Amino acid sequence: MITPTLSPDQLPADHTPLWQRALRDAFTRTDALLAYLQLDPGLPQLDAARARAFPLRVPRGFAQRMRKGDPDDPLFLQVWPRPAEAESVAGFGLDAVGDLHKLRDGGLIHKYQGRILIVATGACAVHCRYCFRQHFPYADHLGARDHWRSAVQVIASDTSIREVILSGGDPLSLNDDKLGEFIDALEAIPHVQRLRIHTRQPILLPERIDMRLLGWLARSRLQKVMVLHANHPAELDASVATALKPLQALGVLLLNQSVLLRKINDDAETLVALSERLCECGVLPYYLHLLDRVQGVAHFEVDEVQARTLMRQINARLPGYLVPRLAREEPGKPSKTLLSW
Numbered sequence: 001m002i003t004p005t006l007s008p009d010q011l012p013a014d015h016t017p018l019w020q021r022a023l024r025d026a027f028t029r030t031d032a033l034l035a036y037l038q039l040d041p042g043l044p045q046l047d048a049a050r051a052r053a054f055p056l057r058v059p060r061g062f063a064q065r066m067r068k069g070d071p072d073d074p075l076f077l078q079v080w081p082r083p084a085e086a087e088s089v090a091g092f093g094l095d096a097v098g099d100l101h102k103l104r105d106g107g108l109i110h111k112y113q114g115r116i117l118i119v120a121t122g123a124c125a126v127h128c129r130y131c132f133r134q135h136f137p138y139a140d141h142l143g144a145r146d147h148w149r150s151a152v153q154v155i156a157s158d159t160s161i162r163e164v165i166l167s168g169g170d171p172l173s174l175n176d177d178k179l180g181e182f183i184d185a186l187e188a189i190p191h192v193q194r195l196r197i198h199t200r201q202p203i204l205l206p207e208r209i210d211m212r213l214l215g216w217l218a219r220s221r222l223q224k225v226m227v228l229h230a231n232h233p234a235e236l237d238a239s240v241a242t243a244l245k246p247l248q249a250l251g252v253l254l255l256n257q258s259v260l261l262r263k264i265n266d267d268a269e270t271l272v273a274l275s276e277r278l279c280e281c282g283v284l285p286y287y288l289h290l291l292d293r294v295q296g297v298a299h300f301e302v303d304e305v306q307a308r309t310l311m312r313q314i315n316a317r318l319p320g321y322l323v324p325r326l327a328r329e330e331p332g333k334p335s336k337t338l339l340s341w
Contacts, residue, residue: 019207020175023125027058030081036060037076038068046081054134054296056081057127062204065234074232074264078128084299085129094135096294098331106150107143112335115163115196118143118151120182123173125204130259130300132292133169144178152185155192163194172201176212183220195222198257200229203236206243214246225253227286231265233277241281248282255286258324260302260310268313275314275322285324287336292329304339311341 027033033056034041045051058079067073102109107119120143122136143151143166155161164186171179186192201208217224226247230236247254256278258265265271275285288311291301311326326339 017210019205022059022205022207025060027063028056030056033058036063037066039071043071044083046083046085050086051081054127059125059204062126065237075234077264079126081129085296089298092293092295092298094295096132096292097329106154108151108154114160115165116161117165117167119168120144120166120171121169121173124170125201130261130297132294144174148182148185156189159191162191163196164192165196167198170199170201171197172199172208176216180216183216187221193223194225196225198227202243203228203230203240206239209243209247217250228256228283230256231258231261232270233273236277236281244281254283256283257287257289259289259291260307261300262302266302268310271310271314272317275318279322285322287327288324290328308341
């Protein structure tokens with residue numbers, strides 16, 4: 001087990017973690033991102049009025065992995081606000097997976113037996129344009145509010161809950177004092193056995209895996225699972241691989257879930273390369289999700305027939321443990337729907 005060389009209480013009071021500095025330095029203006037990537041400043045984009053509701057945000061480290069001069073780069077396409085977001089398409093709504101019908105005080109969503117999800121924060125390091133929670137009313141439903149009291153009370157009172165899932169936004173957008181406060185509260189609830197963190201931060205901001213984070217992970221009695229989110233092998237550069245090593249050393253189970261996205265990863269070569277690169281980084285492929293049909297993302301959708309064909313192709317080329325499960329989330333179902341192929 002790794003023991004941090006510098007504990008959180010030994011850090012100077014004015015210390016600003018590198019990951020927070022990187023967050024502040026992220027691209028938030030479309031013209032600046034286009035200039036950095038040497039792209040046409042007239043590249044079509046979502047009109048300013050609509051973009052304000054879900055603005056551009058791209059960490060510079062992530063932008064560095066994009067091919068300059070290429071408007072079809074698969075990482076760029078995930079973050080660029082295209083005019084197609086304004087199109088109204090039948091079958092695409094504001095609450096694609098039924099979260100709002102299951103939402104409780106404290107940002108809690110209790111859809112599945114034995115586990116409960118907390119919408120900890122609305123903040124993310126990047127604004128993925130296919131995000132299924134881009135219309136979520138975060139201002140009214142945050143688990144971290146009021147020192148987590150509402151969420152902790154519900155979890156403590158329900159002995160059927162063995163696993164707590166931190167989601168968002170991205171829970172690792174919260175500082176470690178705030179996260180540590182919650183983990184300490186969970187430690188006192190005997191029936192809670194596992195902590196699962198759904199996060200894209202280690203992919204976008206490898207700096208986030210720092211000594212403070214490793215410190216509270218190391219001290220926790222809970223089994224720890226971290227579900228990452230990478231859609232393309234180009235996202236997993238050397239900085240990401242290096243950042244994940246201490247998590248593996250702590251015994252954190254690392255899984256990855258991807259979303260099947262048109263013109264980004266909808267070909268067998270890319271999906272095979274993604275699974276193999278994840279394995280090199282010590283991460284197991286977990287889910288390949290069909291797109292959640294939220295308003296404004298129809299241009300990313302890959303149909304189910306093509307998805308099944310892709311699964312057959314990658315299954316023929318990969319060992320079974322590197323083949324993700326093809327899944328869809330359907331409102332009201334007791335679990336994710338696994339699709340045969």
